[in-house]
Amino acid sequence: MIRLEGVHKAYGGTHAALADVDLEIGRGEVFGIIGRSGAGKSTLVRLLNGLERPSAGRVLVDGIDVAVLGPPQLRSLRRRVGMIFQNFGLLSSRTVADNVALPLRIAGASASEIAAKVPALLERVGLAEHGDKYPAQLSGGQKQRVGIARALTTDPDILLCDEATSALDPETTRSVLALIADLNRELGLTIVLITHEMEVVRQVCDRVLVLHSGRVVETGSVADVFLHPQAAETRALIDEDGEHEAPIGFDGPIVRLTLHGQSVLDPVLTRIARETGTDFIILDGRIGRLKHGSFGRLTLGLLGGDTAAAIAALRNHGAVE
Template sequence: MIELQGVYKDYAGAAPVRALHPVDLSIGRGEVFGVIGHSGAGKSTLLRTLNLLERPSGGRLLIEGRDVTSADGDDLRALRRRIGMIFQHFNLLSSKTVAQNVAFPLKLAGTPRADLERRVHELLGRVGLQAHADKYPAQLSGGQKQRVGIARALANRPDVLLCDEATSALDPETTASVLQLLGELNRELGLTIVLITHEMEVIRRVCDRVAVLDAGWLVESGTVADVFLHPQHATTRRFVLEAEHVDERELRADLARASGRVVRLTFRGEATYAPLLGRVARATGVDYNILAGRIDRIKDTPYGQLTIALSGGDIAQAVRAFAEAGVRVEDVT
């Protein structure tokens, strides 16, 4: 649905800065696509090129095969009506009520009053805020403010929803509820969602695919399962370790003390819950020592990863047995 072909962005000045190096990226209709990076990585710049709040310095932006890179006037207004956006700090109008905030883009679009009121009522019901319609932003919690922002972004029935660090100002429990709402909107409306974040945990919970940015470069991309479970770039590995609350130095120290062959086992789906370790150990005579491990979910799919040290018995046979059971085996060095 969305395709970036060699898109890059330079900021002019005494010393011009390249905020985003050429990016080739495609985002499919109906998927939740995450962009992760540290501060200054270029993720906000990338997101804002999708609705042309930032004009690319070069390359092409295609929406459903149509080049919209130079869209202006009526074409630009039509493009932005199709692309809703929610923000880290909500950007609500403090002098207007919740209902008036949600109605604002409908008024700008010239929606008749009866249709406008019906649409606002529907949207507030969808985000669970009908009882707060006459309140002002200052009377709301952070999570409620973000729900108002989501309702407002959906007012003109967009095809795409852009989320600019939409959960970074929220506590963990509120973050979970907002991510759950975004997942429901994706499933129920077929909405394409593009979100940027600096937290791999957010990516893991809600996204289908992810792109990793580092200093303006796209350094890794793929399905969340592949990128999260088998990161290839150092930046991605750091994000994964942070999400798993693992201290890299401590992990390396533990691995250095381990004896035998150290491997990482990755389980997906129902294999996550199979009693495989004990079965393989009994069949091959190997001993194992668990050095690190986690069982969790990537979106709706369970996964498990164990780092173990194998010793004694027939280690090669044990590794084959794991692989034959559909478990990915990687040597850890």
């Protein structure tokens, strides 16, 4: 659905916001693009809807080269690419219903079409009772749902989410992400999530690309990238998200065990402790969920028994570092 080929974007002569970026996003996929501030994430998403043009390379959306489109063709493309923003982008002087209807009015939709479509969209995003309110009367999560409804007015094939949950608290973030996942499943939308939050990627994305200083440093399935990171920048982002080294003070062997899928539910440590006579101390760890299955990351201290046999047994159940 989306393909970038050797994309380079420079501002002010030599500064490259993006350099040699290649990526492919499949139709109906939820694709995450993650990186720190200044990594080039927002520049990349602006290339996808033609708000920016690449300095070199090609940006293809459903086989169409975005960079060569004239204004009429760009307007047509943007009707197929909905977008939601970190700051919601709502007009404070308009009601919720009017904010949702705005793209339809700009596109010249009839009053009857607007009257039929806006309530249906508000119903879909869980705001059926809020159409007559103004943005100041809404919570942050409700404002973002208005933004999502507005992005859906043109029946897009692609939904671009630029830091769409960064201004929300964790509970509201989860509810908004659940809505985005429902839209992907029910409407078959191709969704691109731009974020610096690893938790967002873990919850809803199928694959992820990691950007650092405008370059792709890692890409792959969420499970592979999150559980077995190869790039230093990816490991740093994971560590910042709550994965830490073991506390100082333990003198014995220390291993990090990574589990994925059904193995998370197996009584691995109990069984190996019984078989090898080795006791395990959990020094650090986390059990959680990815979009496709559960995961566990445990930092273990080993005491007594046959520690070599215990480590070998752990490797049979998961990745060991």
